Amino acid sequence: MVEESSLARLSPTPEYSGALAKEYTLDIPRIPSLELPLRVSSKPQSVRKAVQMCGGLQHVKEALNERRGLEDAQKGLELYLNEGKDAHGSDQFFNEHPIIGKRVPFRDESVILKIQVPQGTMARFGGDVKQALASLNSKEVRVTPVAIVNNTIKFREMSDFQIRLDNVPSAKDFKNSFGSLEWGNFKKYVESVPDNDSRPFENISKMTVNRSEKCPSNDFQLPPPPRFSMVGLPLLYKYTTNPFAKREANGTTEVSSTYIRNYQQFVHDVAEGTSIPVKPHELLQKDFATAQATGVYPGTKKESKFYESLLECVEILKRLFEERSVWVKRHLDGIVPKNIYHTIKVALALVSYRFTTGPWRNTYIRLGVDPRSSPEYAKYQTEYFKIERKMLKSPVASKNIPRPPPPVFESDAPGDIDSRFKFNGRQIPWYFMLQIDLLTDEPNIREVFDKAQFLPQANELTGWFDELDLAKIRRIVKYELGCMVQGNFAFNKYKLKYYKSMLYVKESMITGQKKDTEGDIDMAELNHDKQSISDTATPNDIEEAEEDEDNGVATGEADEVVLAAEEADEDDNIRVDVPEGDDEVTNNHDDDEDAADADDDEFDPKSATFQEIIERISKINSETAQRLARDLNGFIYETKM
Incomplete structure (x- = not known):
């Protein structure tokens, strides 16, 4: 087959000097094709069987119809390896999901050639077309x-x-009864089963285990499982080629960059008896020792100077972890210099470990430091917040929420956390995963934090804090953050006072109160709390504070999609060599204009949020963007379908 866009010509050779291949017009029929993972012969019965396994000729025609809409085209063609469905539309042999075939988009058109050779040539070479053509000259x-x-x-x-299971008697009985959905068949099938079968496994015990001998299918007397999978369609694995791999002229494939493992250590339990790492992973220590002896880190090339950059990055991280024992990687991204940033994952594995659960989840903790050992580590606990979808649909919110920083950026506080990560009640932070000490610039939260009485022992849910103190902090953040997203920076002081003086996490959790003779709760203590908010507060102010829910902001458990991105460090394959001419790490985002251009290049519609895509559309067509934001609620991620 040759490409349509090129008309084949033979280059002049000494033997055929000046000879050219015959030219043909391509005014020939356009036809569709169906590539099946089956062995289909040219015999009519073989072709008919293959088409039937795809649901019949009509289904094949519909799948190949180029006039179908994009949504219909994505449904594809179903191939049933059990020879399809019966005349009634049900699975003939109970069982499996089909394989989905998709139309190939933007496929280059290919030409089908008819090649004629002298009679007997193909038989002489056993059907090998390449050898047959090599034995003939062009005139033949x-x-x-x-x-x-x-x-x-x-x-x-x-x-x-x-x-x-088409030859299994018990399977047939099961299908004829339960498969028919007729009561008479149900009853007959149930009555045929002995009440006390003394030999229920008789057929199984007689099955042949010698694989060299054929096991009769009628020996398997169990009913068939209706599905082998919990989902209605086969899992789409989405296998893709390595983007850094390239094919050489000789057909071999080489990867243009080097990959190494980082051996980051994880602790999966916050329980008291769980030990924490005090040294890097053994294999990482071995690689680092080899690098110290040879000057080249294993898996990298000497000219990449990865080892030298790694040493520099480790020294920076050691200093930072001396000043602060627990870090969020996003904060470090703005401190580590851009020219050595590609070593950060290996450097972090050399100086820190991570919890996969509990109040310090998603942070990097200095090796040997146990945050469960002292309340001094309470300020490093993480709290998660996210703007609810109903609020994101507001055009005002999209203007107020700041765009996150690029992957590699420069902190506005040299050697420290960028101020735009902090929550102070005057700005919406860059990032909604916040450590407690990044919240204390807000006066009301500082007041709650200073009065907090730490627990005698940290737990997995609230760490060192009492649940009520965390509830107060969360309510303040959710209220103020929700207001700022809507463009309101004038907070209701009575609501804030109410949140700071709450007696219970929820009103419904009131327990252990004095009750009067009628069994009702004595509300004197609770009312005293409300009266202490302010003598000038109106009853309506108190009622609004009580009824206020989340103000469009959710908290508590981390958003799984966000965590999936944050915990990408678990991927052991790290690109460490910067290709020649690639200044992505060293030169990107030098100024605001470059940062905007780089951000455009980094935009990936497959991983972008609903709001980011709406913003993209609004730059081209604002009316369409407004309609989509109004009519759609967002995305449904494939992993949660």
Whole structure:
């Protein structure tokens, strides 16, 4: 097959000086093709069977219809390896999910050639076309283009498990009863089962275990499982090639960058008896010792100077972890110099470990430091906040929420956390995963923090804090953050006083109160709390504070999508060599204009949030963006379907 865009010509050779290949017009039929993961012969019965396994000729035509909309085209063509469905539309043999075939978008059109050779040539070479053509001269071969393939369906997903039970008596009985949904068949099937079967596994015990001998299918007397998977469609694995791999002229594939493992250590339990790492991973220590002896870090090239950059990065991190024992990686991204940033994951593994659960989840903790050992580490606990979808749909919110920083940036406080990560009640922070000490610039939260009585022992849910103190902090952040997103920076002082003086996490949790003779709760203590808010507060102010829920902000458990991105450090494959001419790490984001350009280049529609895509659309067509923001609620991630 040759590409349509190029008309084949033979280059002049000494033997055929000046000879050119015959030219053909491509005014020939355009035809679709169906590439099946089956062995299909040219016999009519083989072709008919293959088409039937795809649901019939009509289904194939519909899948190849180029006039179908994009949504219909994505449904694809279903290939059932159990020979499809029966005349009633049900699975003939109970079982499996189909393989989904998709139309190949933007496929280059290919030409189908008819090649004629002298009779007996193919038989002489056992059907090998390449050898047959090599044995002939050009005058003995006739090549004619007959059609152009301009529409192709390919099957590239993995098959689900298959099972054939069409010859199993018990399976047939099961299908004829439960499969028919007729009460008479149900009753007959149930009555045929002995009440006390003394030999329920008789057939199984007689099954042949010698794999060299064929096991009769009628020995398997269990009913078939209705599905091998909990989902209605096969899992789409989305296999992709390595973006840094390139194919050489000789056909071999090479990776243009080097990858090494970082061996980051994780602790999966916050319980008291769980030990914490005091040294880097053994394999990491071994690699580092090799680098010290040779001057080259294993898996990298000497000219990349990865080891020298790693040493510099480790020294910086050691100093930072001396000043602050617990860090969030996003904060370090603005402190570590850009020219050595590509070593940060390995450097972090050399000086820190991580918890995968509990109040310090998603932070990097200095090796040997146990935040469960002292309340002094309470200020490093993390709290998660996110703007609810109903508020994100507001055009005002999209203007007020700041865009997150680029992957590599420079902190506005040299050697310290960028001020735009902090919550002070006057600005919306860059990042909604906040450590407690990044909240204390807000006066009301500082007041709650200073009065907090720490627990005698840290727990997995609230760390060192009492649940009520954390509830107060969360309510203040949610209220103020929700107001700022809506453009309101004048907070209700009565609400803030109410949050600071709450007696219970929730009103419904009131327990242990004195009760009168009728069994009602004595509300004197609770009312005293309300009266102490302010003598000038109106009853309406108190009622609004009580009824206020989240103000459009959620808290508590971390958003799984955000954590998935944050915990990408678990990926052991780290690119460490910067390709020649690539100044991505050293030169990006030198000024605001460059940062904007780089941000455009880094935009990925597959990982972008709903709000980011709406913002992109609004730059091109504001009316369409407004309609989508109004009519759509956001995305449903494939992992949660």
